Amino acid sequence: ETGVTQxxxxxxxxxxxxxxxxxxxxxxxxxxSWYQQALGQGPQFIFQYYREEENGRGxxxxxxxxxxxxxxxxxxxxxALELDDSALxxxxxxxxxxGNTIYFGEGSWLTVV
Amino acid sequence: xxxxxxxPQSLIVQKGGISIINCAYENTxxxxxxxxxxxPGKGPALLIAIxxxxxxxxxxxxxxxxxxxxxxFSLHIMDSQPGDxxxxxxxxxxxxxxxxxxxxTSLIVHP
Numbered sequence: 001e002t003g004v005t006q007x008x009x010x011x012x013x014x015x016x017x018x019x020x021x022x023x024x025x026x027x028x029x030x031x032x033s034w035y036q037q038a039l040g041q042g043p044q045f046i047f048q049y050y051r052e053e054e055n056g057r058g059x060x061x062x063x064x065x066x067x068x069x070x071x072x073x074x075x076x077x078x079x080a081l082e083l084d085d086s087a088l089x090x091x092x093x094x095x096x097x098x099g100n101t102i103y104f105g106e107g108s109w110l111t112v113v
Numbered sequence: 114x115x116x117x118x119x120x121p122q123s124l125i126v127q128k129g130g131i132s133i134i135n136c137a138y139e140n141t142x143x144x145x146x147x148x149x150x151x152x153p154g155k156g157p158a159l160l161i162a163i164x165x166x167x168x169x170x171x172x173x174x175x176x177x178x179x180x181x182x183x184x185x186f187s188l189h190i191m192d193s194q195p196g197d198x199x200x201x202x203x204x205x206x207x208x209x210x211x212x213x214x215x216x217x218t219s220l221i222v223h224p
Contacts, residue, residue: 002156033211040216042119042204043157043202056209100162100210103159105156106154106156
């Protein structure tokens, strides 16, 4: 167990709806990253949050947004859901300045119908 | 543009055999090369990692070989076991510490 917890584990949404996914980082970690993993693909970096601010962003449209809270937990919000948003969404936490190791949660499976 | 290319897509080996997964990268700014192991229903977990100042790193049955001039690195799993059956991802990161992942290799080890 990595100590990174995500919720919900599975959910189904309709195209055009909005979704919020949640992540609690490992104790002591101050950086949270979100990844999208489509079936049969490697994780794709969405964005990273450090000290409640976005600290890097991958090639994802603005309808993907996030938040990091003072306790370092985080949310991923996706607006105007599209069928292609169906994927496993992974949260990863790390301690900035302590090396490259990131620890993944078990993910939230999102199905858009 | 796929910055980290991984092969093969799938691999089947017999118990006790050697599993070899290869990756190639393009960005010369990459300076950290981890391998992740992912079991069904789980998130990826760090398996072993290497920096380009060494050509090989071994941890138990797992070895990374690194060729900086060719911009290639590989994972060798010695004495493969059925419990090693999982999807393996190579990755690479620069000073941002944000890894770019390969597309993954599904490994099946037959008993």
